[in-house]
Structure formats: structure tokens, C-alpha cells
Amino acid sequence: xxxxxxxxxxxxxxxxxxxxxxxxxxxxxxxxxxxxxxxxxxxxxxxxxxxxxxxxxxxxxxxxxxxxxxxxxxxxxxxxxxxxxxxxxxxxxxxxxxxxxxxxxxxxxxxxxxxxxxxxxxxxxxxxxxxxxxxxxxxxxxxxxxxxxxxxxxxxxxxxxxxxxxxxxxxxxxxxxxxxxxxxxxxxxxxxxxxxxxxxxxxxxxxxxxxxxxxxxxxxxxxxxxxxxxxxxxxxxxxxxxxxxxxxxxxxxxxxxxxxxxxxxx
DNA sequence: ATGACTGAGTCTCTCAGA
Numbered sequence: 001x002x003x004x005x006x007x008x009x010x011x012x013x014x015x016x017x018x019x020x021x022x023x024x025x026x027x028x029x030x031x032x033x034x035x036x037x038x039x040x041x042x043x044x045x046x047x048x049x050x051x052x053x054x055x056x057x058x059x060x061x062x063x064x065x066x067x068x069x070x071x072x073x074x075x076x077x078x079x080x081x082x083x084x085x086x087x088x089x090x091x092x093x094x095x096x097x098x099x100x101x102x103x104x105x106x107x108x109x110x111x112x113x114x115x116x117x118x119x120x121x122x123x124x125x126x127x128x129x130x131x132x133x134x135x136x137x138x139x140x141x142x143x144x145x146x147x148x149x150x151x152x153x154x155x156x157x158x159x160x161x162x163x164x165x166x167x168x169x170x171x172x173x174x175x176x177x178x179x180x181x182x183x184x185x186x187x188x189x190x191x192x193x194x195x196x197x198x199x200x201x202x203x204x205x206x207x208x209x210x211x212x213x214x215x216x217x218x219x220x221x222x223x224x225x226x227x228x229x230x231x232x233x234x235x236x237x238x239x240x241x242x243x244x245x246x247x248x249x250x251x252x253x254x255x256x257x258x259x260x261x262x263x264x265x266x
Numbered sequence: 267a268t269g270a271c272t273g274a275g276t277c278t279c280t281c282a283g284a
Binding site: 009010012013034036060061062118119120158172175176177210212213214215216217219220224226256 | 284
């Protein structure tokens with residue numbers, strides 16, 4: 001089963017590039033971030049006509065996450081638990097950044113699609129929100145790990161885990177994506193017993209998932225790797241491959257992120 | 267080549283992204 005995570009930077013602006021990608025790449029499951037759409041505005045019929053089940057958790061203007069799946073989904077939940085200020089009824093967070101569902105293949109897989117807060121400018125309230133959000137994610141990851149079942153947490157983490165994950169790490173030293181607190185909090189998440197899928201298959205520098213629109217970043221391969229798959233042990237045992245589809249960044253009217261994939265023996 | 271872009275809403279400017 002092929003599962004992709006893709007920060008599309010606006011479903012309306014990306015509809016051509018996104019549908020072309022779906023047609024060519026044929027993901028079994030796609031976890032989308034930054035749909036920048038309310039649920040009612042998401043063009044679900046376009047994907048339903050291609051055979052996908054569509055579950056969204058959107059808001060006006062910014063953020064927003066979605067799951068497209070060729071397989072049935074069960075127990076869909078929206079929002080990351082543990083926010084102090086509740087938003088819409090039944091949803092814990094004012095910002096639409098998290099969705100979970102169980103993909104009902106031969107082996108059921110719990111998939112969590114997340115769009116972690118950027119956190120800039122740092123330090124400041126937005127950075128504090130990012131770190132608090134990561135603590136809540138850690139609590140949810142602990143719950144999932146305690147079930148000892150296949151589960152994955154994937155999406156735009158807005159974290160550069162290591163120096164080799166940025167073309168110019170010095171330029172990011174004080175940025176919320178690379179600050180020591182951000183990396184330490186990400187490391188604590190991994191240390192619960194999660195496997196970072198890409199680094200379990202591929203070492204070395206030069207592998208990125210985001211290139212800024214500005215200053216010719218793509219042409220210079222001035223990128224960062226911030227979109228990740230974290231797998232429970234039972235899910236990591238199913239992993240057969242993980243790769244970054246960087247070619248998408250060179251397409252017409254691309255997102256600034258590209259898809260990251262896992263292939264699971266499930 | 268000292269490359270200031272893109273998307274959405276408040277909509278010809280501002281905010282946010284990373």
C-alpha cells in the first residue's frame with residue numbers, strides 16, 4: 001500500500017497539479033496539508049469521481065488537512081486532543097491541523113495527518129504554540145504506541161531534524177524550524193519508539209521536501225526536509241520503501257512542498 | 267544574477283508561510 005503526504009499549499013490553486021499527480025502516482029492514501037479551504041469548499045467530487053473517499057478538516061483561509069483514500073476509512077477524528085481553547089464543537093483546536101482515520105486494508109493502519117505550526121517568529125507566542133502543539137502530539141503518539149498496532153503520523157512537521165536536512169543549515173540556525181528546542185522536542189517524539197521512515201532507508205545530505213518560491217531556491221537545490229513519516233514499531237515492520245518525489249517541484253505551478261511516500265506491505 | 271514569491275481574504279493591500 002502506497003501512502004503519500006503532501007503539503008499542497010491551497011487546494012484551489014493546486015487543483016490541476018494535484019489531480020495530475022493523483023492520476024499519475026495513484027496513491028492508495030494521500031494525506032494533504034494546507035488545503036486552505038473550508039470543508040464545504042473542498043472539491044471532493046473531483047476526487048470521489050477518481051475512486052477516493054474524502055475526509056477533510058478545514059478552516060477559512062489557512063491551514064486545513066485532508067485524507068484521500070481508495071480503501072474504506074473508519075473512526076475518523078478531527079483535531080489534536082489537548083488544546084486549552086476549544087474551537088468548533090467536537091474539535092479541540094481553533095486551527096485545523098490534524099485528522100486521523102483507520103485505513104481498512106488487509107492490515108488496518110491508523111493514519112494521522114498533521115500540519116505542525118510553523119512557529120516563527122521565534123522566540124515568541126507563535127513559537128510557544130508550536131512547542132505546546134508538539135507536546136500534545138507526543139501525548140497522542142504515546143497513546144497510539146500503547147495500542148501496539150500499525151500506525152503512522154505523517155505530514156508537514158515544520159522541523160528540520162538534522163544539519164544534513166538543510167542545504168544551508170547556518171541560515172536556519174535561529175529559525176523556528178531548526179532551533180534547538182524544536183529539534184529536541186522532535187527527538188523526544190522519536191525516542192518514544194517511533195521510526196522516521198525516510199532516515200531508516202536513506203542516509204546523507206541533499207534530500208529535501210521543501211524549496212522556497214523565492215530567490216531561485218529550487219534551481220539551486222536550496223531546500224529543507226520538513227515533511228516526515230513517523231511509524232509505530234508494528235508499522236515500521238511493514239515498511240518496504242520510503243522516498244521523496246522531488247520531481248514534482250519542477251512541474252507547472254507547483255506547491256513549495258513535494259510528496260513524501262511510504263510503501264507498506266499491507 | 268547579490269534572483270523578494272505565492273495564496274487567500276480584509277481584495278490593488280495585508281497577512282502568513284518557511
